[in-house]
Amino acid sequence: MKMILKKYCKMSGRSVTNQRKLLLDLIYRAKGHLDADELFRRAKEQQQRISLATVYRNLKLFKEMGLISENRLGENHSHYEIRSPVEHHHLVCRSCGRVEEFDSPLIDEARLRLQQQKEFDIFSVQLKMEGYCPKCKQKRKPS
Amino acid sequence: MKMILKKYCKMSGRSVTNQRKLLLDLIYRAKGHLDADELFRRAKEQQQRISLATVYRNLKLFKEMGLISENRLGENHSHYEIRSPVEHHHLVCRSCGRVEEFDSPLIDEARLRLQQQKEFDIFSVQLKMEGYCPKCKQKRKPS
DNA sequence: TATTTTTTGAGAATCATTTTCATTTTTATC
DNA sequence: GATAAAAATGAAAATGATTCTCAAAAAATA
Structure with a gap:
């Protein structure tokens, strides 16, 4: 460093x-x-x-x-x-705030296609998905 | 409305x-x-x-x-x-601020896979890509 | 080491957003 | 439709994250 x-x-x-x-x-x-x-x-x-x-x-x-x-x-x-070095994205639990990282070749593919289609020079991809993690999913069921 | x-x-x-x-x-x-x-x-x-x-x-x-x-x-x-009604994402030009909207079945696919893999209930997908639009791409060349 | 340039600490300033509270509008009840 | 209860509004103050200012300190350069 x-x-x-x-x-x-x-x-x-x-x-x-x-x-x-x-x-x-x-x-x-x-x-x-x-x-x-x-x-x-x-x-x-x-x-x-x-x-x-x-x-x-x-x-x-x-x-x-x-x-x-x-x-x-x-x-x-x-x-x-x-x-x-490897770009990654975030999956956040809206209930407890837990953050999981992930990456996906599908996203890279989408980026390439978009780059061609719109003729942009794309240098940054920020993807955030939100939902309920397994634990919080459970807790919400009863309601 | x-x-x-x-x-x-x-x-x-x-x-x-x-x-x-x-x-x-x-x-x-x-x-x-x-x-x-x-x-x-x-x-x-x-x-x-x-x-x-x-x-x-x-x-x-x-x-x-x-x-x-x-x-x-x-x-x-x-x-x-x-x-x-149809979820869409944003492609933003870092130079002029122009905003293009897009969506992609690849993203939907990625979401489904992630949902399975991480066992989250995913209800929101926010994707922002940044780059230079065709016009600003040109302008930057000379420098 | 002396001099120039950059960075720092401290606090004030800024900007987007939220809160407070007295007043007004909307809703529900008759 | 009038009236009481509930919710929303306007205005201004408060908040919270981030940025700026400027004199003093540290780092780079000669």
Whole structure:
């Protein structure tokens, strides 16, 4: 991670700061869907003086550099994760919030067809499906 | 539209107000992706005293009733449209903001497979692809 | 190391959206 | 149709996520 950060920063003329190293590392280690607040909380454990503004600034930067991706899984705020080499999508339980990741060759195929049909250059595919997970499905039955 | 509104309101014990009639009608006539502000502007042309809070309240209500759908096409705010009988998705140009709608049997297929595989009850599929439209694709070439 | 450039922290500002509450409109009842 | 009860509205304040400002600190460059 640190090497990657250095490389990307050099490339775009950015500084490599302790805050950036820490933040990217935390996102990497979280291996999940982290929101700005939670990232801020975790960062503060190691750098008490870090500011929420710095968190947002760098999330934006990492996104521009293509290191992370931003998703709207819930309603009002974003979640971030290391941009995995293999594109994947999200299946969210509307009841308990559980998030499953998936990918599908059918989606890739759809993308290719659409690209031809509409003559767009498509560089991003964001798919979110919502429903009830097996557990919550059960709970809802009685009602 | 008015009949539908009445039916849905009765069903859930809501009142049928002038504001609701106007708002739903405007969304219907817009035939596109309208945001709260633009809807508010248009509504004020016909009911000067209408409040932005009423716009938001009723967008929320229409959504709960399943009459409209909410999409995050841009960055910071939502767009709304009449929920079309056939589910469709969005292809957005990151340069000029142009929005194309599409749907694809491949997506439906993917949904079915996922439903089986993960044992979720899936009731919502939101797919957004981003890229450059034919025009903006051209403009970017020289750089 | 000195100088320039970039980033940071802290708090204020912004923007979309939601809430509060007194007043008005709609609905249900007679 | 009049009236009481219930729901919705307008206006303004509140909220929550995110962005901006600016002086001070850190990093890159010479």
